[in-house]
Amino acid sequence: MLLKALRADARLAEWLRDLESESSALREASLPDADELPDVLLDLAVPHEHINELVALRAQLADDPEAVTLLARCVTRFVRDMGQMGKGWEPPAFPATTGPLGRCFHLYVFIAALPYVRAHHRERGVPEDVSRRTLADLGRHVAVHHRRAGGPGLLFPWWIALHFHGELFQLGRLQFQRVLLGRRTAAAAAAAGLDLGPRAPCLSLHITDFRGPLSPTACDRSLALAREFFARHYPDERHEIAVCNSWLLDPQLKRYLPADSNIIRFQDRFHLECEETTPDDTVPIGFVFGDPELPLDGLPRRNSVERAVVDHLRGGGHWYGGRGWFAL
8 A cells, every 4th residue: 555655664754744743624635537537637748658557546546545535635735825935845756665656646646736726827817828838747747757767757746846836837938937036146136236135036947848949039938928927917026037047057068059059048148146066967967868867978969969968078077057047
């Protein structure tokens, strides 16, 4: 049974105790039945080849009363602070000992939470197409999981939690997360003449996989959509700055890519806040090649970005994250 495997893990056993100690009444957390679930999964862009397995696992979950109660507890905790920045639940990944149901359990949490996030979107007046494309990122991450680990699941359930908590929206090529400005970025913005302090609302930009090139035109369109979207649907928050934390802002990329490349033109939008000093070579390998654990010697060099990542590492270099900002 699922909970027996969870209790065998000390970290997850503590997480279960914390979840069970919450005193709030359990919210309704029903899943679509076996006939309805395929349409829901397809609306969330879950790849077709995983539909039958997820329908079968839904029946396994429904036959486990403890797992059903855990689902209700997770949904209750997840939607408690719907829409509030930084208040969302960060679900832990379950270990391999929990089997296929454990690997996919968080998928069902998000599906059961759909009525709550859609109600929040309606309350904010979020257009249906924005809501649909935002929540469809769940299917993209199922595809990411399949590419790396095989089969359906979520590598980073805490990330999808942002989409289903009203904190992140897909607007064209880019995703925009409602966050609060950090101390260092606020200081840099103030030095540039902007009247902003720490914890002012801002937008964190994220670049997704499987969405075509990161062209300047696509980025301009996304930014225009974001300015209009947040001014209309979150008028109580003034988003005057966009921030980004990504290896794509590592200045070393300029050694390898031409000035008119999409990545360098994306970089040029930002004022770099500071230079990171702790290398993280697995991040670009994971984003470019699909798996951060791939051995360097076997990586292909089929395009300029792949060649940049591989040649830099083979030459003894390291890659670093970059933190930047620009005024909206």
